[in-house]
Amino acid sequence: MAKDDDWTKPRALAIPKEGYFTLEPGRYGPVFPRTPACYGFTIIAKTKPGTEEEIRSYGKKLEKAVEDDPHVLAPLQLHYLRWVLFDIGSDTYFMYQGIFDTDFDKYVEDAVALFNRTGINTIFEKLEGFPEDWRTNVPAFVQFMREHHHPSFLEYGEYPYVTAIEIKKALEVKKAFSDMIDKIQ
Amino acid sequence: MLELDDIQHFLFLRQPALAARYEFLTFQQPAAGRAWLAGMIDEVGTAASARAASSDDRWVSLAFTWSGLRALGVEEAALATFPEEFRQGMAARASILGATGTNHPDHWVGGLTTPALHGIAVLFARDVAERERARQAHARFLSQIGGVDVLSGLDLEAISQHEPREHFGYLDRRSEVVIKGTGEPPAHGWGPPVEAGEFFLGYPDESGARPALPQPEILSKNGSYLAYMMLQEHVGVFREFLRQHGRTREEQEMVAAKLMGRWRSGAPLVLSPHHDDPALGADLARANDFDYGTMDPHGYACPIGAHIRRMNPRDTAENLQRRRMIRRGGTYGPALPEDAPDDGVDRGVAAFLGCASLVRQFEFAMNVWVNDPSFQGLGNERDPIIGTQDGTFDMTIQGRAIRRKITGLPAFTTLRAGAYFFLPGIRALRWLASGNRTIT
Numbered sequence: 096m097a098k099d100d101d102w103t104k105p106r107a108l109a110i111p112k113e114g115y116f117t118l119e120p121g122r123y124g125p126v127f128p129r130t131p132a133c134y135g136f137t138i139i140a141k142t143k144p145g146t147e148e149e150i151r152s153y154g155k156k157l158e159k160a161v162e163d164d165p166h167v168l169a170p171l172q173l174h175y176l177r178w179v180l181f182d183i184g185s186d187t188y189f190m191y192q193g194i195f196d197t198d199f200d201k202y203v204e205d206a207v208a209l210f211n212r213t214g215i216n217t218i219f220e221k222l223e224g225f226p227e228d229w230r231t232n233v234p235a236f237v238q239f240m241r242e243h244h245h246p247s248f249l250e251y252g253e254y255p256y257v258t259a260i261e262i263k264k265a266l267e268v269k270k271a272f273s274d275m276i277d278k279i280q
Numbered sequence: 281m282l283e284l285d286d287i288q289h290f291l292f293l294r295q296p297a298l299a300a301r302y303e304f305l306t307f308q309q310p311a312a313g314r315a316w317l318a319g320m321i322d323e324v325g326t327a328a329s330a331r332a333a334s335s336d337d338r339w340v341s342l343a344f345t346w347s348g349l350r351a352l353g354v355e356e357a358a359l360a361t362f363p364e365e366f367r368q369g370m371a372a373r374a375s376i377l378g379a380t381g382t383n384h385p386d387h388w389v390g391g392l393t394t395p396a397l398h399g400i401a402v403l404f405a406r407d408v409a410e411r412e413r414a415r416q417a418h419a420r421f422l423s424q425i426g427g428v429d430v431l432s433g434l435d436l437e438a439i440s441q442h443e444p445r446e447h448f449g450y451l452d453r454r455s456e457v458v459i460k461g462t463g464e465p466p467a468h469g470w471g472p473p474v475e476a477g478e479f480f481l482g483y484p485d486e487s488g489a490r491p492a493l494p495q496p497e498i499l500s501k502n503g504s505y506l507a508y509m510m511l512q513e514h515v516g517v518f519r520e521f522l523r524q525h526g527r528t529r530e531e532q533e534m535v536a537a538k539l540m541g542r543w544r545s546g547a548p549l550v551l552s553p554h555h556d557d558p559a560l561g562a563d564l565a566r567a568n569d570f571d572y573g574t575m576d577p578h579g580y581a582c583p584i585g586a587h588i589r590r591m592n593p594r595d596t597a598e599n600l601q602r603r604r605m606i607r608r609g610g611t612y613g614p615a616l617p618e619d620a621p622d623d624g625v626d627r628g629v630a631a632f633l634g635c636a637s638l639v640r641q642f643e644f645a646m647n648v649w650v651n652d653p654s655f656q657g658l659g660n661e662r663d664p665i666i667g668t669q670d671g672t673f674d675m676t677i678q679g680r681a682i683r684r685k686i687t688g689l690p691a692f693t694t695l696r697a698g699a700y701f702f703l704p705g706i707r708a709l710r711w712l713a714s715g716n717r718t719i720t
Binding site for chain 2: 119120121122170260261
């Protein structure tokens with residue numbers, strides 16, 4: 096699958112319930128597949144009561160962090176991140192969906208290192224069951240992520256298997272050509 | 281404060297050894313294993329003694345597999361506190377390490393994949409004669425005590441008496457790790473000193489924390505994990521590859537340098553991109569004084585996928601200090617003379633990678649740096665020197681303005697054996713030998 100580089104042909108991929116096709120061990124558990132939409136995960140967890148506003152304010156905090164340093168999240172090799180809050184009955188749930196270019200285990204390790212280095216507290220601290228010692232206990236952080244990850248049953252890529260690096264390179268080439276054409280007018 | 285009198289010297293300081301013997305052992309009964317250990321402990325040097333000026337001719341290190349700790353009588357409750365990857369052993373982690381095809385444990389030699397592998401005695405010696413004397417002394421000791429068998433052994437010796445070279449001809453040991461708290465001055469270009477807890481258990485690591493120790497503490501404190509790899513080098517294949525991809529000797533040397541990231545003299549391509557510079561290669565301070573992100577961001581000098589750029593990505597990797605390892609080992613097998621046809625003799629390097637976390641350091645390096653085809657935006661490449669190659673991966677040599685892409689890279693190396701060991705501290709060795717589990 097990793098060698099499928101025909102980005103001109105949109106692809107859809109149905110994924111088994113357990114989230115992987117064959118049990119392939121990774122450093123902390125099964126390796127989830129790279130799909131047409133690249134690597135990614137969907138974390139769904141219940142929030143601690145009364146933390147909704149704090150969680151929402153985290154949005155502003157991260158917005159500012161990226162404004163101050165646009166490359167602050169670069170280590171995670173991201174395409175997109177989405178944070179969602181929603182209610183089920185009287186409980187508030189949190190959904191975090193990330194699409195990126197590294198495998199799951201590496202993403203989590205790099206995320207912990209990033210949070211430690213930048214001092215950005217992960218908003219996961221407001222989720223029930225999240226390990227308090229996450230800063231120094233990567234395996235516990237990984238375990239939480241794995242336990243709260245809900246694998247997709249279907250993923251689609253309009254330009255499948257293309258990495259963020261490739262997309263950015265393509266846009267740089269486009270810009271360079273545009274500049275060149277502008278200059279010879 | 282590092283307890284230098286309790287840490288085995290093995291990872292602490294490289295000794296001027298030109299030969300070594302690895303003895304892979306199995307204990308028939310716990311008592312036999314303990315008797316062997318009791319007789320060997322005094323031979324093991326400490327970090328403190330290694331540091332002192334010494335006229336020793338040999339240096340002994342002792343390490344154990346997880347089943348070896350059990351074979352020495354460590355209780356199940358204590359065994360369960362060791363990390364899962366160590367409990368499983370390297371063979372069980374083969375798919376994570378990318379050890380597939382001919383590298384798969386099914387093909388490993390020396391009986392290292394079985395639970396019968398309990399321990400290793402590493403006998404480093406100043407020269408081959410001393411190694412042979414040490415091997416015979418060990419054999420006599422084993423015959424005296426009985427109940428401890430040699431599963432297999434491996435003789436190592438330097439192929440050059442004056443400088444550390446491996447069989448492909450590259451000068452080795454160009455970059456080392458400086459451990460914080462040892463008093464060693466930071467070496468130029470070797471990166472910032474690394475917290476001792478990244479290598480020795482019981483000390484703060486780069487996260488600032490002091491990770492929980494396997495229990496009891498007397499067993500684990502001052503210990504380290506070792507990943508052992510016996511890597512066969514296919515010298516004939518390598519030389520033929522160079523001939524196929526370079527018309528002149530100069531072109532062949534350039535291809536060789538691009539695969540490694542350094543000229544065979546050790547001079548790095550980042551600092552000397554167009555020709556070799558042996559004086560630079562010999563100068564360890566200058567030969568490491570470079571980065572990639574600012575000095576060679578596109579890989580025009582040192583290809584993105586070159587061996588040294590994968591194994592030590594310097595400023596182009598995140599969290600680098602938490603991936604550092606200490607390498608020990610040497611070459612086995614006779615050197616293949618220049619221009620001689622491949623004689624089919626097994627030769628290569630047999631090395632130990634020392635660290636505090638096999639997952640975070642060793643397995644990460646093998647999984648993400650060595651064998652990930654999409655490393656740093658590459659599409660279909662693995663480490664050209666030590667990656668698992670089956671003829672389906674490529675090597676891109678970035679260039680201005682046209683890159684060169686070599687497809688179907690052959691395997692220059694094959695993993696012939698491997699194992700995970702625990703290298704205990706001196707107090708732990710005595711505790712293991714005593715059989716008295718009430719010591720705290």
